[in-house]
Amino acid sequence: MDFEKILLINPRAPRTDQNRKYAKAIPALVPLSLGYLAGYMHEQGIGAEIHDEQIELIDKEKLKHYINDQGYKVIGISSTTLYISRAMAIADMVKEISKDVKIIFGGVHPTVMPEHCLSNKNIDLVVRQEGEITLHQLMKYLNGEMKLEEIDGISYRQNGDFVHRPDRPMIQDLNSLPPFPYHMFAPHHEKYRFQVLSSRGCPYRCIFCSARSITGYKIRFVSPERVVNDIEYITNEFKKNKIAFADDTFTANKKHVKEICDRIIQKGLHKRVPLYCAARGDTVTKELLETMKSAGFQGLYFGIESGSDRILKLVQKGETVDANVQAVMLAKAAGLKVRGTFLIGLPTETTEESWQTINLAVKLPLNFASFSIATPFPGTKLAEFAKEEGFDSTDFSRFDIAGGLLGNQIPYIPKGRTYEELRKLQKRAYFKFYMKPSRLFSFFVNEIPDLNLKNFSIFDRIAIIAKLFLGQFKS
Numbered sequence: 001m002d003f004e005k006i007l008l009i010n011p012r013a014p015r016t017d018q019n020r021k022y023a024k025a026i027p028a029l030v031p032l033s034l035g036y037l038a039g040y041m042h043e044q045g046i047g048a049e050i051h052d053e054q055i056e057l058i059d060k061e062k063l064k065h066y067i068n069d070q071g072y073k074v075i076g077i078s079s080t081t082l083y084i085s086r087a088m089a090i091a092d093m094v095k096e097i098s099k100d101v102k103i104i105f106g107g108v109h110p111t112v113m114p115e116h117c118l119s120n121k122n123i124d125l126v127v128r129q130e131g132e133i134t135l136h137q138l139m140k141y142l143n144g145e146m147k148l149e150e151i152d153g154i155s156y157r158q159n160g161d162f163v164h165r166p167d168r169p170m171i172q173d174l175n176s177l178p179p180f181p182y183h184m185f186a187p188h189h190e191k192y193r194f195q196v197l198s199s200r201g202c203p204y205r206c207i208f209c210s211a212r213s214i215t216g217y218k219i220r221f222v223s224p225e226r227v228v229n230d231i232e233y234i235t236n237e238f239k240k241n242k243i244a245f246a247d248d249t250f251t252a253n254k255k256h257v258k259e260i261c262d263r264i265i266q267k268g269l270h271k272r273v274p275l276y277c278a279a280r281g282d283t284v285t286k287e288l289l290e291t292m293k294s295a296g297f298q299g300l301y302f303g304i305e306s307g308s309d310r311i312l313k314l315v316q317k318g319e320t321v322d323a324n325v326q327a328v329m330l331a332k333a334a335g336l337k338v339r340g341t342f343l344i345g346l347p348t349e350t351t352e353e354s355w356q357t358i359n360l361a362v363k364l365p366l367n368f369a370s371f372s373i374a375t376p377f378p379g380t381k382l383a384e385f386a387k388e389e390g391f392d393s394t395d396f397s398r399f400d401i402a403g404g405l406l407g408n409q410i411p412y413i414p415k416g417r418t419y420e421e422l423r424k425l426q427k428r429a430y431f432k433f434y435m436k437p438s439r440l441f442s443f444f445v446n447e448i449p450d451l452n453l454k455n456f457s458i459f460d461r462i463a464i465i466a467k468l469f470l471g472q473f474k475s
Helices: 032-043 060-069 084-097 108-112 114-118 132-142 182-191 224-238 254-266 286-294 309-314 321-333 351-363 381-388 419-434 437-445 458-473
Strands: 005-010 047-052 074-078 102-106 125-127 154-158 161-164 243-245 275-279 297-305 337-344 368-373
Touching: 005 032, 032 047, 032 074, 032 132, 032 182, 047 060, 047 182, 060 084, 074 084, 074 132, 084 102, 084 114, 102 108, 102 132, 108 114, 108 125, 114 125, 114 154, 114 161, 125 132, 182 224, 224 243, 224 254, 254 286, 286 297, 286 321, 297 321, 297 351, 309 351, 321 337, 337 351, 337 419, 351 368, 351 419, 368 419, 419 437
Parallel strands: 005 047, 005 074, 074 102, 102 125, 243 275, 275 297, 297 337, 337 368
Antiparallel strands: 125 154, 154 161
């Protein structure tokens, strides 16, 4: 077999001078999608290695080592929209080294924009949606064991045209997949924040979410036994002080959550490692939250998004402001830390409604909050809204939800709004929220979800606060 192994790359754009200083605060998350791909390849007798640019940027010399010294003839690159330019740059470097290496793209952006990816002649094939079975079949094709036209879930070029094979059905039995290969990330475990996945899919249809293009609208579950085995492995092997569930909505199925919690308690893991997850306000109850607290959950976050019921209905959130407020109160009463996520600059949103969102965040007893500028990722209904209003950007480096904070141009500005207004609103939202004494104290003393503040000295933290404060008075 000539194509006996595959190199999987997780691309990340190099940090700019503007944000390089603060990059050390952003933890590297274990790339679950590539891990599952590698684990499946191993089970099928195919070698797989992962190069994660969160840990080390890849350059031409490193690629030469992989191709010429280690003999990789197939390279798979998984990319989001924000990093697609970097992914293509890596593909270009590979083909400069060897035209014979096959390059396969996968991930959210290639799934929803396969022709954009294939317009780069250095990309040979695109895997759409879930990739385990499809990638294995492509390896069989490269070894002459299958024909391209027999493989669903792929896109490619043929005689100058784009060919899109039918979508592959989602994997219904997630327990049929091999266990996640956490051992592959052991060499750099101190740099990673580990995650566990207990389900794929989400039944909700929020117009700003691009994840559904990969995992679909039907939730499929991993058995509680396997989930808790993952938690136990991470706890025993890596001595982590925090594990997060990567599910879109961990609390979507109360019975599943309770079974996981019961097993965690049976194994005594609730006393050893703090757990965190994402939830929806309309999926939690007092009893469920108390059970989670007993099982070692320390915090969760709600996608509250807006302080306007009109906007929540427009974005098809399926919740009300009151339901989210009640959920936050229940979680706090259960002794959990709560983070709220909010969006600014949604279609037809007025300045008054933006301030309703900001004021709601400030008023709620949240421990943490994040404020993102609505970004029309390809494949979402929000992208269709944006296109109807004349915003059809293909400069994917602008698809950054923190664009306002970083001073970068953003890809979508709703009618009646301006970039400067949205940018200032995002900065003021953070300022108003974190300038509360209790939250300011927490910023200096505690960890904030998704940030490694322990990497900053007290003087660094003061500098960040000063920058945020001064940012209120300049553009």
